[in-house]
Amino acid sequence: MSGLLQDRAAVVTGGAQGLGEAICERLAREGCDLILADIQAPAAEAAAGRIAAATGRRVTAMAVDVTNEDHVRALFDRAVESFGRVDVAVANAAILIAEPIAEADAKKWRAVMDVNLFGNFLTFKHACRVMKPRKSGAIIQINSKSGKKGSAANSAYAASKFGGIGLVQSVALEMAPFGVRCNAICPGNLLDSPLWTDPDRGLFVQYLRAGKVPGAASIDDVRAAYVAQVPMRRGCAYEDVCNAVVFLASPQASYMTGQAINVTGGQEMR
Numbered sequence: 690m691s692g693l694l695q696d697r698a699a700v701v702t703g704g705a706q707g708l709g710e711a712i713c714e715r716l717a718r719e720g721c722d723l724i725l726a727d728i729q730a731p732a733a734e735a736a737a738g739r740i741a742a743a744t745g746r747r748v749t750a751m752a753v754d755v756t757n758e759d760h761v762r763a764l765f766d767r768a769v770e771s772f773g774r775v776d777v778a779v780a781n782a783a784i785l786i787a788e789p790i791a792e793a794d795a796k797k798w799r800a801v802m803d804v805n806l807f808g809n810f811l812t813f814k815h816a817c818r819v820m821k822p823r824k825s826g827a828i829i830q831i832n833s834k835s836g837k838k839g840s841a842a843n844s845a846y847a848a849s850k851f852g853g854i855g856l857v858q859s860v861a862l863e864m865a866p867f868g869v870r871c872n873a874i875c876p877g878n879l880l881d882s883p884l885w886t887d888p889d890r891g892l893f894v895q896y897l898r899a900g901k902v903p904g905a906a907s908i909d910d911v912r913a914a915y916v917a918q919v920p921m922r923r924g925c926a927y928e929d930v931c932n933a934v935v936f937l938a939s940p941q942a943s944y945m946t947g948q949a950i951n952v953t954g955g956q957e958m959r
């Protein structure tokens with residue numbers, strides 16, 4: 690059975706776990722061969738092996754730190770060597786270090802900008818380097834609703850994501866004459882992702898300990914408070930975001946560039 694992206698070649702950063710892993714699996718199910726890049730080498734190998742076995746596509750892991758230009762250059766060179774081209778590049782790798790502004794550690798603040806914004810710049814730069822001569826390609830940035838609305842005690846993350854939309858629009862304008870589209874997806878809260886559920890460092894325990902949700906006595910209370918913020922009354926699921934990735938990567942989005950699409954169940958209207 691052929692998928693919507695049959696025999697396309699893709700690169701995904703931050704693919705070893707969470708949303709990035711789900712995007713890799715969905716792209717492979719839609720017919721893509723891909724390189725799954727992540728700073729966590731063993732986890733990337735494991736995810737790539739699992740997805741290749743499940744889909745029958747060529748899925749290769751590569752150890753890449755998106756803040757290192759030599760790594761990112763090598764990632765796109767390897768994709769071209771392996772597949773002959775890159776049709777789809779997904780900039781998904783990001784980190785979140787939430788600290789109140791008056792106590793924020795400057796090194797940690799800069800590290801968030803480095804991975805989320807500078808890392809996206811390097812990914813976009815090398816995606817454009819290989820896509821521009823072919824006059825074709827789709828670049829997709831995984832942004833956040835925090836890219837459009839400030840986030841208390843989370844200034845580095847929100848600043849990096851707001852900056853990301855400026856980067857997307859600028860690259861979209863520059864690359865439009867060369868047939869390369871560049872768009873962002875702004876998901877709501879992926880409440881079942883490790884970012885939220887990790888028992889030690891996840892946002893549920895962090896927010897519970899920090900008293901961020903008034904009256905919350907348990908993780909379930911914190912979760913319920915976040916679900917209540919969503920008009921559609923559920924957290925964002927990986928599949929919600931993957932559907933938008935496939936659309937933006939496909940010819941169905943051929944007249945769309947420079948957009949930042951909300952996938953939030955309506956939450957950003959609140």
Ligand SMILES: NC(=O)c1ccc[n+]([C@@H]2O[C@H](COP(=O)([O-])OP(=O)(O)OC[C@H]3O[C@@H](n4cnc5c(N)ncnc54)[C@H](O)[C@@H]3O)[C@@H](O)[C@H]2O)c1
Nearest residue numbers: 703705706707708728754755781782783833878879882884
């Ligand atoms: N989880 C959410 O609720 C949520 C909501 C909105 C947007 N997002 C966005 O979705 C994307 C994925 O988030 P997630 O929740 O799956 O996060 P996650 O922390 O589970 O996964 C991020 C991945 O990026 C990798 N990574 C981190 N730094 C890297 C680096 N320097 N180089 C290469 N890889 C690196 C990590 O190893 C990890 O595999 C991010 O862009 C995030 O901002 C997440």
